Every structure is written in structure tokens, then in C-alpha cells.
Amino acid sequence: MTLFLNSLLKELIIVNRLREYRIKASISQLALAKSVGVARQTINLIENNKYNPSLDLCIRLAECLQTDLNTLFWDSRHL
Template sequence: MKNVRLKMARVEHDLSQQELAKKVGVSRQTIGLIELGKYNPSLQLCLSICWSLNKSLDELFWMDPE
């Protein structure tokens, strides 16, 4: 499942995948894979991304059970 909320938050902060990746200490490819829903980040990485984008875990990563 794609993470559209992450991409939208990143774009709101005018950050490229590369810029966000550098802030949180991962590769650009990792951010791209998270946005595509092809990589399940660790809790620590999720928190780092949230802090960088001033968002909560719920805002970026919560998935409703389906």
C-alpha cells in the first residue's frame, strides 16, 4: 500500500526524497520504497521521519484495518 501521506508531507516541506533521506540518515531509495509501500521501516526510522516533517506517527503511518 502506497504511503501517499508521507509523500504529501515531504512535498509540503519542499523536500526531495534525497533531502529527507539525508535528514534521517538513509538512502534516497529507502524513502522512495517507503512511499511506494515496498519497504517496512523500523519504528526508529518512522519516528525520525515524523520528527523531520513535524508530523505524528498516526498522521504518516497509521493504517486502518481492512
């Protein structure tokens, strides 16, 4: 199973729509950070592609922004 997931992840194109969805939801970096249990600087680093969040954090961000992981971080249109 892990081997399958690893090969699938290599095919996915990573994108970062966090800032777009946060602004669309009218949520500040600080409010989003508090909602998911991280520092505001962590949100800033993710939005600027300087930090790769864990899967757990990605899930919490997607839930907070009322979207799904595929929409927020991955583009699988090229599979």
C-alpha cells in the same frame, strides 16, 4: 505490555502519507533521506509501499516532517 501493543497494532490501519507530507514540506527525497540517515532509495521504496520502515525510522521521518506517527503512517479512526 507487548501483547497489548501487538493486538492494538493489528487493529490499526496502516497508511502511508510520507510522499504527501514530504512534498508539502518542499523536501526532496534526497534531502529527507540525508536528514534521517538513510539512502534516497529507501525513501522511494517507503513512498511506494515496497519497504516497511522500522519504528525508529518512522519516528525520525515524522520528526523531520514536523508531524506525528499517527498522522504520517497510521489511521486509527476505525478502532
